[in-house]
Amino acid sequence: MLARPHKRTRPRSALKRAFVVLAAVLTAGTTLMATTASASGGANYVALGDSYSSGVGAGSYISSSGNCLRSTNAYSQLWANSHSPASYVSVACSGATTQDVLNNQLSALSPSTTLVSITIGGNDVGFANTMQTCVLGSTSDCLNAINAATAQANSILPGRLASTYAAIRSAAPNARVVVLDYPEFYDLSNSWICPGLSTTDRKALNNAADLLDSIIQTQANNAGFSFADVKGRFQGHELCDFFNEWLHSVNISDVTESYHPTADGHSGGYLPAMTAITG
Template sequence: MRSRHPIRRSVIAATVLVLTTGVATAEATPTYREYVALGDSYAAIASVFTVHGTPGCFRSTDNYAGNVAKALGARLDDRSCGSATTAHMTTPQSTPMFGTNPPQFDGLTTSTDLVTVTIGGNDFGFESFIATCGLLAATDPLGNPCERYNNSTGTDKLVAKIDEVAPKIAAVLDGIQARAPRAKIVVVGYLPVLPPTTGCFPLTPMAVGDIAYMHGIQLKLNAMLSAQAAAHHATAVDLTGVRGHDVCQLPWNRWVEPVLPAAPTTPFHPNQSGQRGAANLVLAALASTSHPM
């Protein structure tokens, strides 16, 4: 990036440090006391054995928010919930296990000084995107049927959908700032599910030619989240730089699980290692940027 973005360059440098060392140093991290975590399943779940809170949200104590709060010594109010959309920031969410998660913004107060948020994937339709591409693979396993399907009208439907989600992310960030004006806001993106080019059938039941396309769509989603963060003076942790931890890696190197998980989490979602990795990247970003107050 150009010289007018020194904060972003420092975040990138800290990200490289974490990715190469595997640990984050919080020596220079400002003090945070009241931390609220918002988001969907990528924020909520780590291990199914540590799930707590609203039934059906699958909110784990060892998700990235739990790790960040422990490192900072902050009080955590984790409102994240699987299947959440941007609408559930301000409206209740019914879960598959007959639970009701209150509006996630209910956790925000004027004393909140740190907010992390991972949202937008369900507005975009991330799970249906993966499912559709998986089904289309059967029609042309060596080709790119998903890419052709989404570009059948001459305009990529998925790119257009990402553009449609952007104003919703903007509204979420405005809503956080209105309710928690003192808070440092960190927008955390989505860990890469697929490798950049080559898949690993049957762990990734996608057509050979669609792997790079699907990976690219996820990067565009993360880029949109980062752009909205920048436009609203929030910090972005887009996770785009994460490599070698996708579903095709050996079980001990994976941060995201494949169709048949080897770790106690759900398919195509972060495991405990992935949530620790995301937490380290959040901590690195906090250490590289200043507190708004």
């Protein structure tokens, strides 16, 4: 009679390791779900920043926001509409600089704040005035204004952003902070058939926007914040992309909205950039 083969058994140590791995996977999954929940439905969300966050150009302004021109079409409001956070407030304001954030907006933050978004920096270097000079002046005037603005961006903006981001972290130590940047303004591939500024002006303005975004990204990374780049999302929807533009060109009847995202720019550009980070 042949001997029955021995039944192979899994050593207890191997079983124990398997249970440890399974527990780790389950814990990671639970943590991921909790993180996603804290960034959406359970979030205490505060939107900070300048006109690109308040929603200038998107229309449907909230009368109580006064000259800050907060829009119900701003990306932060759209995010709140789709994620139903535990709380949401926007204190973003048209024309805000880093100093305005420090003086007037930080009070909206607290240790219970779990999500913050911000666009800031353009007004610190007078970018709005630079755009106006380029529209109303000669190419020489435009390039001189851009050179002055980029010199300021290189010299003063890194320090101002670093101080502002540090203050945000101090005021909201438990928050995830999402820093969004600015789009390029012109599709240069269509510049030759696009009326208005010269291609030289447009290229210089795009380069200035890229520099500004690069400084913002570097300082956001240094602060340990999440950086959301919107430039790629605006490609094909810049000025000179006829009938597909997500940016306002110069509007003499309402200069404030010039070079700001439309409602489509917020829903199609800024909101997806925000959601890509927060879920």
